[in-house]
Amino acid sequence: MKTKTKTEFIPRTPVVTVLGHVDHGKTTLLDTIRKTRVAAKEHGGITQHIGAYQIDINPTNKKVGYKKITFIDTPGHEAFAKMRIRGAQVANLAILVVAGNDGIKPQTVESINHIKAANIPCIVAINKIDLPDINIENIKKQLTKSGLKLEEYGGETPIVPISAMNNKGIDKLIEMILLLSEFNQIQDKNPDRLQAVVIESYISKHLGPVATIILQSGKLKTGQDVICDNQKFRIRAIYDWNNNTLQEIYAGDPGLILGWKYLSKVGSSLYDANQVAITLPQPNKITKIEETIPLSIPPEKSITEEKIKLLLKADTTGTLEAITTGLKHNLEIILSQVGAISESDILLARTTKALVIGFGLKIPENVLKLAQTEKVIIKNYSIIYKLFEEIEEVVDAVKKGNLIDILGEAKVIALFPYDDETVAGVKVISGRIARGDQIKIMRQDNEIGRTRVKSLKHFKEEVNRAEQGDEAGVLFAKKLDILTSDSIIAIG
Numbered sequence: 135m136k137t138k139t140k141t142e143f144i145p146r147t148p149v150v151t152v153l154g155h156v157d158h159g160k161t162t163l164l165d166t167i168r169k170t171r172v173a174a175k176e177h178g179g180i181t182q183h184i185g186a187y188q189i190d191i192n193p194t195n196k197k198v199g200y201k202k203i204t205f206i207d208t209p210g211h212e213a214f215a216k217m218r219i220r221g222a223q224v225a226n227l228a229i230l231v232v233a234g235n236d237g238i239k240p241q242t243v244e245s246i247n248h249i250k251a252a253n254i255p256c257i258v259a260i261n262k263i264d265l266p267d268i269n270i271e272n273i274k275k276q277l278t279k280s281g282l283k284l285e286e287y288g289g290e291t292p293i294v295p296i297s298a299m300n301n302k303g304i305d306k307l308i309e310m311i312l313l314l315s316e317f318n319q320i321q322d323k324n325p326d327r328l329q330a331v332v333i334e335s336y337i338s339k340h341l342g343p344v345a346t347i348i349l350q351s352g353k354l355k356t357g358q359d360v361i362c363d364n365q366k367f368r369i370r371a372i373y374d375w376n377n378n379t380l381q382e383i384y385a386g387d388p389g390l391i392l393g394w395k396y397l398s399k400v401g402s403s404l405y406d407a408n409q410v411a412i413t414l415p416q417p418n419k420i421t422k423i424e425e426t427i428p429l430s431i432p433p434e435k436s437i438t439e440e441k442i443k444l445l446l447k448a449d450t451t452g453t454l455e456a457i458t459t460g461l462k463h464n465l466e467i468i469l470s471q472v473g474a475i476s477e478s479d480i481l482l483a484r485t486t487k488a489l490v491i492g493f494g495l496k497i498p499e500n501v502l503k504l505a506q507t508e509k510v511i512i513k514n515y516s517i518i519y520k521l522f523e524e525i526e527e528v529v530d531a532v533k534k535g536n537l538i539d540i541l542g543e544a545k546v547i548a549l550f551p552y553d554d555e556t557v558a559g560v561k562v563i564s565g566r567i568a569r570g571d572q573i574k575i576m577r578q579d580n581e582i583g584r585t586r587v588k589s590l591k592h593f594k595e596e597v598n599r600a601e602q603g604d605e606a607g608v609l610f611a612k613k614l615d616i617l618t619s620d621s622i623i624a625i626g
Contacts, residue, residue: 146322147188147386148315149224149348151206153245154231159261163231163298164207167308186333186346186388187375191308203311204348204388206333224331224348226320226386227311228256230282234268234295238276246280255314256291258282259307264297322385328352328406332362332398333388336450337473343394347404354389355382359407366407367393397472400451441466445483447475449494453518457493460522475512477504484508493521506541541624542566544600546616550607557591558608558616560600567606568599571624575614582620586611 152160168187188204206225228249232242249256258277260270274284274293283289292310296303329352335345347354354360358369370393372380383389398404443466448454451472458470468486469479475492480501483490490505492514505512515521542565550557560567567573569590575582590597591607600606608622 145315145320146384147202147204148226148311148320149204149206149386150227150229150311151225152229152231153248155233155236155239155241155245158231158233158236158239158242159298160231161207163229163259163261163296163304164205166298166301166304167205186348188388191312202386203308204386206348224333224350225252225254226318227314228252228254229307229311230256230258231261231298232258232273232277234260234262234270234273235265237273238280243280246282250281255318256282257307257310257314258284258291258293259303260293260295261298263295264300264302270295320386322351324351325385326352327409328354328358328360328404330354330404332400332402332404334450334452335394335398335400335472337397339474341392343397344390344392345394345398346388346390349383349385349387349389351385352406353382353384354391356380360404361407361410362394362398362404363402365395365398367395369393397451400455443468443486443488445479445486445488445490446470447479447490447492447495448472453493456518457491457521460518461525465525474498475501475514477501480504480508480510480512483510489513491515491521491525493518540565541568541571542602543624544606544608544622546618546620546622547605549616549618552609555609555613556616558610558622559605560608560622561605562600562602564602565624566599566601567608567622567624569597573610574623574625575616576621576623577617577619582616583614585614587624 152164154160164187167189186204186206188202190202228245230242230245230249232238260268260273262268263270270293274286277291277293278284278287282291285292292314294303294307294310296307298304328349330347330349332345332347335343338344354369354372356369356372360367360369369391371391372383373390373392374380375388375390377390380389444461445468446454446457447469448457449472454470454472458467461467468488469482474495475490475497477500479490481504482488490510490512492512494516495514497512497514502512504510513524515524542562544560544562544567546558547561548559550559567587567590569587571587572584573587574584587608588611589609590600591609592600592604597606610616
């Protein structure tokens with residue numbers, strides 16, 4: 135590594151962002167460093183929120199003044215590009231993870247560009263080196279073509295071969311982080327001035343609005359009055375990434391903070407309320423801009439091209455941003471919020487004839503029942519690429535009138551004649567079947583017909599609905615040619 139003139143400085147915790155293509159092992163690497171099992175719990179095996187974690191270290195070099203390292207894990211999927219930009223902007227160092235069996239991929243190149251734009255030092259971690267037929271020399275050539283100046287070719291970017299899965303090369307990687315931190319003299323240059331940046335925010339069921347921040351300078355403590363996005367509030371509590379309560383944090387530290395009046399925007403800066411003045415927003419200018427947008431669309435086009443309306447709810451601000459950014463322009467988003475899907479959302483969707491799209495949420499039973507009653511379709515996802523894959527199909531089905539919501543399914547196990555009609559003895563195998571339901575009769579993959587449930591009986595007793603596992607007698611509103619083993623599907 136090139137020599138650099140050293141000056142006296144007080145080191146502070148370095149912030150390291152971990153970037154790279156999806157599924158190249160970023161979270162598994164952090165898993166190994168933290169000795170946790172986060173990657174195994176993630177939906178679809180990919181990170182879908184930006185996370186901040188901190189480890190204590192015991193450097194072998196006693197002269198090294200760094201006692202902790204803060205890591206930022208950023209999603210690799212293309213939808214999360216803005217998250218990766220923020221991760222690089224907040225960090226002091228970057229680890230670029232490249233899978234040895236895969237080489238340079240689109241998000242790898244994008245990550246290199248973010249690192250360059252942020253002007254921060256970088257370490258390349260070539261992962262999965264324990265797999266057969268790994269060609270590190272070829273990856274070095276790819277990295278050089280992508281604009282990285284590697285240390286062994288006279289540049290300043292070191293390479294560390296690792297196996298995140300098998301804990302190989304991890305100590306060497308941490309040692310390299312410490313060396314780069316010391317070489318670049320990472321320190322708090324403004325210890326008397328508080329500044330932090332919001333990297334993720336969401337609404338906690340028990341705590342209300344919360345946000346994860348990274349402290350860039352100064353000190354933050356409970357009871358302190360702060361300003362962020364022109365909201366002034368007092369810090370009620372600070373938690374570390376293990377949910378331990380903290381009284382104060384310092385430059386380079388991450389923290390989950392409570393006290394917000396409303397959700398903060400990701401990327402917003404937080405300051406000490408006594409050190410900055412509140413700048414009032416200018417709503418008139420914003421309103422004016424929004425009002426001029428429809429004028430640029432020809433009236434004929436706006437009438438003929440009716441857009442499908444969506445109501446979006448997500449678990450965090452970051453994922454909501456990624457979804458809205460990644461959606462096609464032929465959709466109209468009538469509401470975009472962080473938080474659970476509520477009954478009022480269903481009523482708004484019914485009024486506006488919108489689809490409800492949820493991400494990373496548990497939908498309450500009362501909300502599902504109201505959606506069924508009001509014939510509002512909810513699509514809930516836990517993997518972002520699944521959302522993007524299916525949303526076009528969903529929209530196409532809505533336009534053709536083919537999108538249905540399956541409320542329940544039953545199998546015909548017997549048939550009984552009744553007053554010149556036929557009663558089907560059924561067993562409910564999923565969901566529920568209710569009196570008044572619209573149903574379709576399926577024979578293998580073919581639809582036989584559609585009708586409505588006229589009445590429903592359990593033995594001789596009239597009932598309103600039959601749940602999963604129940605047996606019941608179903609009388610239909612019109613006569614259909616039904617056979618045993620046919621499926622009865624209740625649709626919304």
